[in-house]
Amino acid sequence: MTKNTKTAINTLVFLTLGGVLFYWAIMNQDTDELWGQIKQVNLFWVGLSVFCGVISHLLRALRWNLLLEPMNYKASTVNSFHAVIIGYLVNMALPRVGEITRPAILGKLEKIPFNKLLGTVLIERVVDIFITLFLAGIIFVIQFQLIIDFVQKLLLNQNIPSIIILLGLITVFVIAIYLAYLKRNWFYRIPIIQKFKTFIYGIIDGIKTIYSLRRKGLFIAYSLMIWTMYFLMPFLIFYAFDGTAHLGISAGFTVLLFGTIAMIIPIPGGIGTFEVIVPEALNIYGVSSSVADSYTLMTHAIQFLVIFCVGIFSTVYVIFKLKKANNNEME
Numbered sequence: 001m002t003k004n005t006k007t008a009i010n011t012l013v014f015l016t017l018g019g020v021l022f023y024w025a026i027m028n029q030d031t032d033e034l035w036g037q038i039k040q041v042n043l044f045w046v047g048l049s050v051f052c053g054v055i056s057h058l059l060r061a062l063r064w065n066l067l068l069e070p071m072n073y074k075a076s077t078v079n080s081f082h083a084v085i086i087g088y089l090v091n092m093a094l095p096r097v098g099e100i101t102r103p104a105i106l107g108k109l110e111k112i113p114f115n116k117l118l119g120t121v122l123i124e125r126v127v128d129i130f131i132t133l134f135l136a137g138i139i140f141v142i143q144f145q146l147i148i149d150f151v152q153k154l155l156l157n158q159n160i161p162s163i164i165i166l167l168g169l170i171t172v173f174v175i176a177i178y179l180a181y182l183k184r185n186w187f188y189r190i191p192i193i194q195k196f197k198t199f200i201y202g203i204i205d206g207i208k209t210i211y212s213l214r215r216k217g218l219f220i221a222y223s224l225m226i227w228t229m230y231f232l233m234p235f236l237i238f239y240a241f242d243g244t245a246h247l248g249i250s251a252g253f254t255v256l257l258f259g260t261i262a263m264i265i266p267i268p269g270g271i272g273t274f275e276v277i278v279p280e281a282l283n284i285y286g287v288s289s290s291v292a293d294s295y296t297l298m299t300h301a302i303q304f305l306v307i308f309c310v311g312i313f314s315t316v317y318v319i320f321k322l323k324k325a326n327n328n329e330m331e
């Protein structure tokens with residue numbers, strides 16, 4: 001089986017799974033009610049959310065350019081921005097392929113070696129994963145009681161004290177660590193564990209690379225601003241719906257975390273996973289299922305529209321730019 005065939009099969013399988021999850025997420029909802037709520041949204045907040053989405057991609061392009069400086073390469077912000085957008089556009093159809101498409105496009109536009117650019121993309125992913133894990137830890141600490149109550153309602157369906165649940169989780173974790181230590185030689189030979197070790201080493205290497213940046217402060221500032229925009233995109237949509245307008249910053253962070261997890265799962269565009277996972281975040285705060293589903297559909301649609309519309313423009317830009325460059329070389 002060729003690599004392309006395997007990729008096509010995997011994409012088809014995950015796309016089918018996403019479709020099933022999407023149907024399962026909304027099959028019990030009144031579609032007329034969902035559509036009615038969506039039609040009544042406040043477009044002002046929707047517009048602000050779209051603006052934040054575009055700005056997040058611009059900031060990512062600016063941050064990406066900083067990673068090129070230690071290698072003595074320089075790329076224009078415009079070219080980096082269009083490469084970033086096209087990478088996301090490709091990811092909507094072929095998960096993870098966009099991470100290769102992005103450096104390939106910028107490499108052709110700026111005459112930068114592909115392998116150099118691919119390394120910078122990996123560093124970016126390390127930074128984003130680190131921020132996601134940090135965010136998850138903060139949310140767990142701040143929203144601990146809400147999360148425990150939700151677990152009680154969702155899984156246990158009975159009144160068990162929070163301390164018992166916490167002790168149970170800690171006990172299971174300690175036992176798992178102890179067993180892993182006893183069987184460590186066998187444990188380390190498991191393929192998925194080997195990949196995890198490689199992943200951890202990659203994070204460490206990525207963090208070390210950041211220390212070699214010429215403008216570390218600006219890199220950190222861009223990273224924080226990117227995730228601020230990521231936070232504002234779903235948070236601002238709260239105010240577009242009457243049923244979520246009362247939610248605060250803590251709920252916004254929880255939705256951001258759940259949405260990030262949904263998009264990490266290798267299903268094209270997060271179709272299905274987003275519609276299943278994000279409403280659960282809203283249910284923690286007592287938002288009704290119909291409002292949660294309407295909010296989720298609107299938020300996901302905005303993400304799609306930003307990437308699709310800007311991505312089409314970026315694709316046309318890159319095609320003409322490369323065509324012009326080829327014509328100049330032939331003259």
